[in-house]
Amino acid sequence: MVSALSLSAVALSVNTVMAQDYNASPEARKIAQENMLIDTHIDVPYRLTEDWEDVSRATQRGDFDYPRAVEGGLNVPFMSIYIPARLEQTPGASKQLAHQLIDSMEALAWRAPDKFAMAYSVADVEQQFADGKISLALGMENGSPMEGDMANLKEFFDRGIRYITLSHSQSNHIADSSYDLRRQWDGLSPFGKELVKEMNNIGMMIDISHVSDDAFWQSIELSQAPVIASHSSLRRYTPGFERNMSDEMIKALGENGGVIMINFGSTFVTQAANRYRDMLKQQIEQVKEQYGAESDEAKQRIAALEADNPFPFATLEQVLDHIDHVVKLIGIEHVGIGSDYDGVGDSLPVGLKDVSTYPNLVQGLLDRGYSEADIKKILNENLLRVWREVEAYAAEH
Numbered sequence: 001m002v003s004a005l006s007l008s009a010v011a012l013s014v015n016t017v018m019a020q021d022y023n024a025s026p027e028a029r030k031i032a033q034e035n036m037l038i039d040t041h042i043d044v045p046y047r048l049t050e051d052w053e054d055v056s057r058a059t060q061r062g063d064f065d066y067p068r069a070v071e072g073g074l075n076v077p078f079m080s081i082y083i084p085a086r087l088e089q090t091p092g093a094s095k096q097l098a099h100q101l102i103d104s105m106e107a108l109a110w111r112a113p114d115k116f117a118m119a120y121s122v123a124d125v126e127q128q129f130a131d132g133k134i135s136l137a138l139g140m141e142n143g144s145p146m147e148g149d150m151a152n153l154k155e156f157f158d159r160g161i162r163y164i165t166l167s168h169s170q171s172n173h174i175a176d177s178s179y180d181l182r183r184q185w186d187g188l189s190p191f192g193k194e195l196v197k198e199m200n201n202i203g204m205m206i207d208i209s210h211v212s213d214d215a216f217w218q219s220i221e222l223s224q225a226p227v228i229a230s231h232s233s234l235r236r237y238t239p240g241f242e243r244n245m246s247d248e249m250i251k252a253l254g255e256n257g258g259v260i261m262i263n264f265g266s267t268f269v270t271q272a273a274n275r276y277r278d279m280l281k282q283q284i285e286q287v288k289e290q291y292g293a294e295s296d297e298a299k300q301r302i303a304a305l306e307a308d309n310p311f312p313f314a315t316l317e318q319v320l321d322h323i324d325h326v327v328k329l330i331g332i333e334h335v336g337i338g339s340d341y342d343g344v345g346d347s348l349p350v351g352l353k354d355v356s357t358y359p360n361l362v363q364g365l366l367d368r369g370y371s372e373a374d375i376k377k378i379l380n381e382n383l384l385r386v387w388r389e390v391e392a393y394a395a396e397h
Helices: 004-010 014-018 024-036 045-051 065-073 086-088 093-111 122-130 150-158 190-202 214-222 247-256 270-289 296-308 316-330 353-368 372-396
Strands: 038-042 076-082 116-118 136-139 161-165 204-205 228-232 257-260 333-337
Touching: 024 065, 024 372, 038 228, 038 257, 038 333, 038 353, 038 372, 045 076, 045 093, 065 136, 065 353, 076 122, 076 161, 076 214, 086 093, 086 296, 086 353, 093 116, 093 150, 116 122, 116 296, 122 136, 122 372, 136 190, 150 190, 161 228, 161 333, 190 333, 204 372, 214 247, 214 270, 228 353, 247 257, 247 316, 257 316, 316 333, 316 353, 333 372, 353 372
Parallel strands: 038 076, 076 136, 116 136, 136 161, 161 204, 228 257, 257 333
Antiparallel strands: none
16 A cells, blocks of 8 residues: 555655756857757657647747747757557558648748758758758657558658657557557567668668567667667666666667667656656545545545645756766767657656756756767767768668
8 A cells, every 4th residue: 555655755845846946057058059959859740730839939838839949959859750559550540640740840841941941861950050940850759650561661761750669659560669568579570670671771760769678679689770769768767667778778779879868758757756646546546445436535635635746847957867877878979868848748857848948958967067079969969970870871771
């Protein structure tokens, strides 16, 4: 039985945390503004499908819009072409949604050509950075639109997809998912193993975020080019959470030449946030069992539980701990930013609430003794290196 006292201990003192002030210095803002800043996972396309706003202007909702991106120094958001796992059960549905989401990003670039441009290569993002435009690169979150047909890989490459997250919240026809107890393939499917090779050959980055451990190890073994984790954090700080990466996996990623892009979501960053909802749910179920699910007494006690145990938001400092650990483990050349803005709801850490706050991250890195040269690697150079190597491998094969 989980006591209310133990739940309170897991939940941080949110009021105290919220009171912390994050003020990036002029130096930190200058670094963020003058250097290319790449974030490999922003869920704007699906957000706009669910609740459309014109993100070329300031918006009331969400974590991303053009003015906030400019304020934060974001130049290259990889827009997530997110495909819900359930759609694989309906033939054609995954592929159709993927094309619709890509269309929406092309439409955004068309509506505001002075602000945005579609980006398909390292050369594109470098030229668009020089031109003062935000590059809209594309990553596909969940490979279900492949539908078991390699022709679809070429089709989506031609439409601009530059990485594929092999699976998502459920195992699919490509790979097992870290979230899914069913391990139908014990890693990658036969098609998934061929897909990894073809992604190398066509010049598309392989993203191992979301996949099971076995699928990760098989992808690393098969890939002839560096792979990425587009939006993952460290299992060291969230024991038992397979969605994050273990130290052994991170070491293998480093040997592969790849890069882990750190997810900002509180449930990815701290054990307290990761366990919070399950622990609160246990408490609520106990109350319902004791007092009756629909009784006034149960409703009052549940309301009191929720009021007394606010969500334990992570902090910027705890996000920095993840970066520090990767650097100590495999070096500064293998870590970057994969925030998951617009993809983790209201669970974002204090100090990193939207795309305007990257200078706070830069300030934190400066405060921890990172040089400007090191910070540039985290902001863009590490991911660009991988992207170039993936492009070069494809050009040779």
